Amino acid sequence: MRAVPAKSPSTPEEANLAVLLRAVELYEGVPRLLPRASALEDAGRKLASRRAAEAVPHLDAALNLYTQAGAERDAARVRRRLRAVGAPRRRTSSRRLAAAWPELTASEVAVVRLVAQGLTNGRTAEHLGISPHTVSSHLRHAFTKLDITSRVELARLAAEREHAQ
Template identity: 80%
Template sequence: MGNFADATLLYTLVRVSLHTNDLTAARAYAADVRRMLNDPAILVRNVGSWLLALVADAEDDPGRAMTLLDESVGTLDREGPSLASPDDPADAPVFVRMALRAGALERAATAVAVAERRAVLNPQFPVLAAAAAHARGLLDNDLVPLLRAVELYEGLPRLIPRASALEDAGRKLAARRVVYAVPHLDQALDLYTQAGAERDAARVRRRLRALGAPRRRSTSKGSVTVWPELTASEVAVIRLVAQGLTNRQASERLAISPHTVSSHLRHAFSKLGITSRVELARLRAVREHTE
């Protein structure tokens, strides 16, 4: 293969093998990827180092991953491509997570700054804003930008990045109360499953079991929630409102604005075909009694 064929074919094969939990295949492809590190084109070298770093991180060695990315990190704040080809903005949170695990805080902060600058300069591409919010939430360990990322990803055809944002938001919400986390983790599991990302789906299943969440029944359509019409954010809101909390109380619990709570509630009522909180409470009792 030529060098740019490596940068597309091997990129695809490595990413698919990692998400489908086939580390044997990923390691085999990594042997081919190594030749990319000696390519005269920095773009190709950076793709190769990024792929090898992903494999190292999957093997629970983020320190080695960061070493492999030494040259790539030097191109992070340039205007051109940096981590991968095509330079996928949704990889910004992946890199930040990897850097944080390796204790490379400065690198993580640089990646977040680059992601945020790109989002500001290119407002016509919502995926940039979503990835930037996700990366910021990871760097600061802050629920608010993580929930913002979840909202920004809604409607975008990027199943795995959207699921990742939901997973990280659910992980953070679990520290407050399990009932807040489960809707986000449920939806992340649905999206990972839909994408065929079994490695990621298995991780979310383990998290749900650790939280004591009830085992869910699969359906022929692949939806395994009792609120298939709603987003995870809408489910979190309606569960609190159905318990009798006001919009302001729900906003405080979920660390979002009362306006956002009202918006989620309106959308949920419309999707569910109801008009009152009394109807919502009855519907929740019926649906979640059989969960």
């Protein structure tokens, strides 16, 4: 997916693009979804203004990460960018996940899915690029809405709902 200019940047615009593409490279091994998605979106946006075809893989990857993280507004923004460069994308798995968890918000679903896989609040926060306190808040709200009191119950419920889809 790397689209580095062939020669050293000669204009400030090319230098900016090179920096954005380098950020994408640096975030590749980072498990935090939102910062990775943001770097990909920024690079895709810059590429779209010059080379639309090269922007699509970056924007697609950003869309997938935003969807995985439950960041609906960010995903919608990237879908609009993809439409603008002639590569429209449909809503993907977030609708299916919403159907499995109709009582929860998209952010709560993202947290619940990771916690149900056994991640701690800290690891979930790192993965989503949010604070551990936000994870705790989403979990409290989800537990109340789902009428459960433990992570074990959450894991059982997640297995039932997501395998029934």
